[in-house]
Amino acid sequence: MNLQNALPNEIRAQIRSGALQVPTSGMAKGYVQANVVILPSKYAYDFLKFCFRNPKTCPLLDVSEVGSPSFMKYGKEADIRTDVGLYRLYKDGKFVEEYQDITDLYTDDLVSFLIGCSFTFEHALLEAGIPVRHIEENHNVPMYITNIPATPSGTFQGNITVSMRPMTMAEAIKATEITTQFKEVHGTPIHIGNPSEIGIQNLATPDFGDSVNIKPNEVPVFWGCGVTPQSVALDAKPEIMITHAPGHMFITDVKDSEMSH
Amino acid sequence: MNLQNALPNEIRAQIRSGALQVPTSGMAKGYVQANVVILPSKYAYDFLKFCFRNPKTCPLLDVSEVGSPSFMKYGKEADIRTDVGLYRLYKDGKFVEEYQDITDLYTDDLVSFLIGCSFTFEHALLEAGIPVRHIEENHNVPMYITNIPATPSGTFQGNITVSMRPMTMAEAIKATEITTQFKEVHGTPIHIGNPSEIGIQNLATPDFGDSVNIKPNEVPVFWGCGVTPQSVALDAKPEIMITHAPGHMFITDVKDSEMSH
Structure with a gap:
């Protein structure tokens, strides 16, 4: 098959x-x-x-x-x-x-x-010619716990986790445009540019997954990550x-x- | 005030x-x-x-x-x-x-x-120059019970109710484009054109609200209606x-x- x-x-x-x-x-x-x-x-x-x-x-x-x-x-x-x-x-x-x-x-x-x-929106990014570094490097996407609290519900609460993909600012804008169409898989980015603004101290040491190479002309782009519901539930x-x-x-x-x- | x-x-x-x-x-x-x-x-x-x-x-x-x-x-x-x-x-x-x-x-x-x-998307339609007949005629929007079943959940089930606004097909296309942006208030139309296709026999006798005048060059455009959750709950x-x-x-x-x- x-x-x-x-x-x-x-x-x-x-x-x-x-x-x-x-x-x-x-x-x-x-x-x-x-x-x-x-x-x-x-x-x-x-x-x-x-x-x-x-x-x-x-x-x-x-x-x-x-x-x-x-x-x-x-x-x-x-x-x-x-x-x-x-x-x-x-x-x-x-x-x-x-x-x-x-x-x-x-x-x-x-x-x-x-x-x-x-997976769904990464496929769309690749089709649009936007690099997805962890796929190029053949390992897991880097994920970070932010200082942004999720909106709680009953017993479920905690800070949100994001995944990160580096790209140029022009690509980040295009990626934002594309992911507007993918509200059912995280939608637009949570943040673009400054990791410390969302409580991330060091991009080289992700909380989950593997770190990726960031080129000099690139910015980190952060999307909501499906690890959040799992970690909040745990x-x-x-x-x-x-x-x-x-x-x-x-x-x-x-x-x-x-x-x- | x-x-x-x-x-x-x-x-x-x-x-x-x-x-x-x-x-x-x-x-x-x-x-x-x-x-x-x-x-x-x-x-x-x-x-x-x-x-x-x-x-x-x-x-x-x-x-x-x-x-x-x-x-x-x-x-x-x-x-x-x-x-x-x-x-x-x-x-x-x-x-x-x-x-x-x-x-x-x-x-x-x-x-x-x-x-x-x-109310929210009607405001956007009016701003775009699309007529909202029941507002012009100063009465309630016509609403019809369709033959389309809602997806059930536990004890809640029933057919969906739609509201109807007549307009030209060109305006219907524009209205669809506009309401794509309003997913949180019913989004795009459920149907355009043929009432009998969604189980509506007579546009002149709505199940709720008041009938409106439909001009010869106009088609009826049907949107999901907030009456549905109320009637299903009852x-x-x-x-x-x-x-x-x-x-x-x-x-x-x-x-x-x-x-x-």
Whole structure:
């Protein structure tokens, strides 16, 4: 199977059967890939409200019914218990173990959230000729915890995390124009230019991911990052929380072009 | 006080004191006015999810914390118990009575939702020289129940209601372009042209509001309508539900220009 041109349900079937278990970057080209957060139903209202209040860092794409393994819009035939290649289980806010399948962990009381991921807009940036340095350098995007508080919701609160891509100011303006169209995957930048203005002391030491080379004529451009909802949810120390493992995204049935409107 | 140029908090203070109790159309020019739905907390999650799933008919602007009378973004200093000129109380899905103040009805268990209203985009249409017939004719916008089901959420389900404005096809295209910028107040049209395609048999007999004159060279243009969340909520027969009375909107602290992004 050509993974780049395969349809989402074909790839999910491969993952479900256990035949495929590698990071999903580049698979099912043109289809939205999503971050996954699974929580007990008692947290669902406050977490949904948190996403609504923080659309740039927590762009919610879909939410399951309580106990349902599928999604009305982004994966009608999907099964969230089996269709992600690698999961992470957290208990009381602490990482416990990775799983290839969470059928035995899933209960009627869990709610699954799909949150937008930057793969979608990075593809659009590349198409427009804007460099994406961490892709050029073939490692993870650098991510930083800022001093900007997210708007709290019930038990969920904390500062927002951003990802950074260096480019020239002309490219930053073009990138802002392009990401205006991608409100469902973080939208326009949070900040351009001065890291210390948003509480970042040293670009060379990201809080997550890997640092990237910044050329002399470039400025750092910061976007809201899908790590925010995960880290905020962990801070609330839910008795159980399941997420995708980094890079192993949920592949949805919705095309990038359907989402950007 | 010049109501058109007054600030939102000045007008809300007048309403709160009982000195002002007329429809809010035209007041606090440039600021967003909102539909109000107040429900017991046990309905809040499904109603929030309903709004998320139906952004064109139920564009949620803000939601209070449980029992809180104010809003984090759209009215920090507001008091939802007193700051609407006229309220409607419903019990078990049936209209009971209108109130000028709901301080005695409000409890620690209620949640208040602010939903976008078409006043905002009508203002933008008029500025662009596009006619808004019901304003010209000085009566209420015609509204129709369609055969298009809203995406359900828990107990909330039903067909969507649309409002209609007649214009030429060239104006309809321009209006679509303009309302692309107003995703938080219904966004682009649901349909242009053929009423029967969305289950409307007779434009002369709207389900709510008043019919308007359609000129020979005009087509009907249909937008999602804020009546949808109210009617869907009533169908769920909550033991108590409070809304604004038609025309008596909640005046928010957010400018139209801040919302359109």
